[in-house]
Amino acid sequence: MPQASETSALARLSRVNLVRYLPQLIILALLGLAWSLYGALTGGSFLLPRPDEVVEVLGADFAKIFESIGASGLLLGLSSLIALVLGVLMGMLCGQFERLKGAVLPIARVLAPIPSLIYAPYAVAIVGDFFWAAVFVIASGLFWPVLFNTVNAIEDISDELINSARTLNLPTRTMFAWVMLPHCLPYLFNTLSVQVSNAFLLLVGAEMMGMRSGVGWYVKYWADYSNFTTVFAGIVVIAVIVFVVNILLEKFRDRVLSWK
Amino acid sequence: MAADEAITTPRSTGSARADEAITTPRPTGSARAGSTAVFSDRPAKIRVKGVALSYRNNTSSTAVLSDLSFDVAEGEFVSLIGASGCGKSTTLSLLAGLRMPDSGEVHIDGVPVTGTGKDRSVVFQHYALFPWMRARRNVEFGIRQVSDAPKREIAAKAAYYLKRVGLEGKEALYPHQLSGGMQQRVAIARALAMETEILLMDEPFGAVDAKTRVVLQDLLLELLQEQERKRTVVFVTHDIDEALLLSDRVLFMNAQRISKVIEVPFEHPKKRHEIAQTLVYRELRKEIFDMFYEDEGEYLASGI
Ligand SMILES: Nc1ncnc2c1ncn2[C@@H]1O[C@H](COP(=O)(O)OP(=O)(O)O)[C@@H](O)[C@H]1O
Ligand SMILES: [Mg+2]
Numbered sequence: 001m002p003q004a005s006e007t008s009a010l011a012r013l014s015r016v017n018l019v020r021y022l023p024q025l026i027i028l029a030l031l032g033l034a035w036s037l038y039g040a041l042t043g044g045s046f047l048l049p050r051p052d053e054v055v056e057v058l059g060a061d062f063a064k065i066f067e068s069i070g071a072s073g074l075l076l077g078l079s080s081l082i083a084l085v086l087g088v089l090m091g092m093l094c095g096q097f098e099r100l101k102g103a104v105l106p107i108a109r110v111l112a113p114i115p116s117l118i119y120a121p122y123a124v125a126i127v128g129d130f131f132w133a134a135v136f137v138i139a140s141g142l143f144w145p146v147l148f149n150t151v152n153a154i155e156d157i158s159d160e161l162i163n164s165a166r167t168l169n170l171p172t173r174t175m176f177a178w179v180m181l182p183h184c185l186p187y188l189f190n191t192l193s194v195q196v197s198n199a200f201l202l203l204v205g206a207e208m209m210g211m212r213s214g215v216g217w218y219v220k221y222w223a224d225y226s227n228f229t230t231v232f233a234g235i236v237v238i239a240v241i242v243f244v245v246n247i248l249l250e251k252f253r254d255r256v257l258s259w260k
Numbered sequence: 261m262a263a264d265e266a267i268t269t270p271r272s273t274g275s276a277r278a279d280e281a282i283t284t285p286r287p288t289g290s291a292r293a294g295s296t297a298v299f300s301d302r303p304a305k306i307r308v309k310g311v312a313l314s315y316r317n318n319t320s321s322t323a324v325l326s327d328l329s330f331d332v333a334e335g336e337f338v339s340l341i342g343a344s345g346c347g348k349s350t351t352l353s354l355l356a357g358l359r360m361p362d363s364g365e366v367h368i369d370g371v372p373v374t375g376t377g378k379d380r381s382v383v384f385q386h387y388a389l390f391p392w393m394r395a396r397r398n399v400e401f402g403i404r405q406v407s408d409a410p411k412r413e414i415a416a417k418a419a420y421y422l423k424r425v426g427l428e429g430k431e432a433l434y435p436h437q438l439s440g441g442m443q444q445r446v447a448i449a450r451a452l453a454m455e456t457e458i459l460l461m462d463e464p465f466g467a468v469d470a471k472t473r474v475v476l477q478d479l480l481l482e483l484l485q486e487q488e489r490k491r492t493v494v495f496v497t498h499d500i501d502e503a504l505l506l507s508d509r510v511l512f513m514n515a516q517r518i519s520k521v522i523e524v525p526f527e528h529p530k531k532r533h534e535i536a537q538t539l540v541y542r543e544l545r546k547e548i549f550d551m552f553y554e555d556e557g558e559y560l561a562s563g564i
Contacts, residue, residue, distance in 0.1 A: 160387035167356050167382040167460075168405045178401070182392040259392040259434040 021247070049229040057233040064218070065237055071213035072241070075131070076203050079138035080192075087143045088188070091150025092180055101151065112144035117205045124210065134206035141202045145191050153187035154180065186260060189253040196249065200242055215241065304331035304367075305458065305492045306355060311364030313350060324350050326516040328364070335490035339503035342513030343552060348496040351513070352462045355494055356382050368458065378406045380458040381451040385466045388447040389435045395422060395446045396431040402450040421449040425479060441472035448476070452483055459484075462496045477505055478532070485529055500548045504541060505532050512551050520551060 032051070039050030058065065094101035116137050123133035157180070165179045207216030219234035311328040314321045324347045332338045340348045353359045354366050357376040366373045368380075381402070382388075389398045399418035407414065422431050425445040435443050444464055451459055465473040484491060497503050503510045504524055512520040522544060526535045535541050 158387055160384055161390070163353070163356075163358055164382070164384060164388050165390075166358060167376050167380065168402055169376050169378055170405060174405075179390065182390070185392075259394075259436065 024243075047228050049232055053229050054233045054236060057230050058236070061230065061233070065215075065233070068213055068215045068218045068234075069237065069241065071211075071217075072203060072207065072215045075134055075207070075211075075214060076138065076199060079135045079202075080142060080199060082135065083139040083142035083146055084188070086139070087146025088150050088181070088184065091147050091184075092154060092176060094147075094151050095154025095180070104147075105151065108144060108147060112148070116141035116202065117209075120206065120209045130210045130212075134209070134211060137206045137209075138199065138202045142195055142199060145195055145198075146188065149187045149191040150184055153184040156187075157183050186257055189249070189257065193246070193249055193253070196242065196246055200238065204238070303333065305334040305336070305369065306332040306494065307365070307367040307370075308351075308354070309365045309367075311354065311361040311366060313347075313354070313359070313361050323516060325361070328517045330511055330518045330521070332492055332494060334492055337484070337493040337495065337506055337508045339495045339497055339507040339510045340513055341497055341500065341503045341510055341548065344498060346513045347516060348498075348513055349462050352382075352460050352494060352496050355458075356380060356460050379456055380460055381454045381456040383444070383447045383451045383459070383461040383464045385463045388450075389443055391435050394432050394434055395427060395438065398435070398446055399450045399453050402454050406454050406456065417453055418449075421453040422446070424452075424483060425449045439472075441468040441476065444468055444476060445479075448480065448483075452487075457489075457492060459491045459493045461493065463498070464495075465499075465502065466497070473499075473502070474532075477502060481506060481530060500545055500552075501532075501536075503548070504544055505530060505535070510544075510548065512548060514551065514554075522548065 035051050038044075038048070039052065044050035044053060090104070094104055119140065120133065120137050123136045124130065127133045127136060161179070161183070165175060170179065203214070204216030204219070207214040208220040211217045215234060215238050219231055219238070222228075222230040222234065308331065309329050311325055312323070313325040313328075314323045316322075328347075328351065330338075340351060342348055350359065354361055355368075355373070357373050357380070360374075368377070389395075390401070393401060396415075396418055399422060400414050403409075403414045403417055409417075419431065422428065425448055427442060427445055427449070430438065430442065435446070438446065444467075448464065451461075465476050468476065484493065493506075495503075495506060507524050510522040510524060511518045512522065514520075524544065525540060526538075
């Protein structure tokens with residue numbers, strides 16, 4: 001594009017972003033508009049408050065909401081990290097040892113579809129700590145897709161690339177860190193972006209089972225008091241977080257996978 | 261394709277003169293005599309003796325090599341040429357240590373090959389580079405596997421070789437940002453920068469366009485020529501001109517073994533235009549060309 005080359009890189013970047021996110025922004029704006037119209041016309045109701053009421057709650061309860069976002073971030077981040085590390089490790093081992101793969105995959109296919117929230121009571125009973133029980137529930141929900149996609153990725157490595165690596169006499173550690181792992185990264189980013197919604201379902205579910213903080217807990221807590229204005233504020237917060245996480249993930253992927 | 265190109269050569273040369281051009285003993289009828297003819301009198305850097313190999317799967321077994329024997333002297337450039345599917349790549353993978361023979365011996369410096377080794381570097385036709393590393397990193401990564409030199413030295417060596425293959429200014433690009441020819445330049449830079457005694461190349465220019473191929477052939481000749489210590493090179497190709505230009509000896513593969521050894525008598529530095537004009541060149545070219553046709557009788561019969 002001839003005009004684009006004249007503008008600064010920064011301007012070009014933000015324009016690209018604007019174009020990329022324009023449809024989403026339009027939909028959000030339309031939703032906001034519809035909600036405002038509803039508020040103006042009906043004056044709001046017990047179950048569905050007006051937007052200005054919700055905004056007021058967001059402002060008034062800012063500290064608690066902020067703390068909840070932090071708690072949820074910690075829980076989700078830690079669980080995802082554990083699921084990623086264990087899933088990738090296990091997947092690579094399966095890729096390396098056919099026998100292990102033959103043993104693990106059939107079991108994994110049976111276990112994977114079971115919603116991990118079912119394990120919650122057992123996790124609490126065994127671990128005895130709500131936070132780590134929640135970590136267990138979320139991580140075990142994310143572990144399976146990571147495992148399957150890693151196994152899939154390893155199966156996809158071309159023989160040529162493997163041979164090229166072998167002729168360089170790479171030590172096993174280098175082989176994993178600089179050949180297998182980078183090869184798996186695009187698959188893992190795909191997995192993550194597909195699993196974001198699943199992760200939030202798990203997060204909210206796990207927090208509702210007995211945590212004392214977090215956005216899921218916040219919504220559940222105020223729902224128990226039938227304070228739906230605050231419940232709605234919590235839902236808005238969750239929506240915004242999901243939106244931001246998706247964008248950050250996309251940015252991070254573009255950065256890490258600049259070699260694609 | 262080599263075969264298509266070869267059709268344009270004059271085919272009128274007499275067989276008596278062709279015989280004079282060949283300095284190696286002709287293979288005789290028996291396999292035993294045929295396989296002894298492939299050893300040169302110089303001390304062998306690489307020695308392959310009586311190698312047999314079959315590819316097996318659950319249902320069948322396909323013999324690819326049987327009684328394959330040849331050797332390569334230190335500092336020698338040897339081409340393996342033959343019809344596609346005759347086992348050239350398989351042979352190279354034996355030398356690389358990527359595969360083990362069912363029977364027979366593969367020796368380097370008199371020691372049996374048991375796997376890949378730091379004394380060998382390999383250039384493949386495709387996917388030799390790691391897509392997630394910039395050109396510079398790909399070369400440095402190769403050097404680091406064979407050298408304990410400090411980072412700065414490795415970086416300098418990588419930069420030097422990338423410059424020598426004509427990629428100055430492209431060091432920071434990823435493989436997908438480079439053309440096929442440029443990617444092969446990086447692969448060659450890496451293989452040379454590793455400064456291994458042995459260089460194994462499997463149709464390294466097979467996937468680049470004709471013009472780039474000529475440039476890369478000349479570049480390879482030049483780079484190998486200027487090395488302090490001459491590398492031992494085994495080069496797989498199906499291009500007759502490429503084999504004649506680059507090699508000291510050409511090994512023709514057919515029927516799962518080396519069926520013919522051809523000494524290439526040209527002195528270094530070789531200039532493609534000069535050698536191509538000589539009678540010897542045309543004789544050798546015709547001889548190899550005819551061997552391709554013997555191989556593909558049905559191809560000849562079809563009148564293409
Ligand atoms: N991994 C493999 N499994 C089974 N057969 C193979 C394999 N690799 C090569 N072959 C077969 O072995 C023969 C020789 O292959 P190759 O060494 O690649 O030949 P070339 O490099 O001369 O074209 C071919 O017939 C090919 O189909
Ligand atoms: Mg081949």
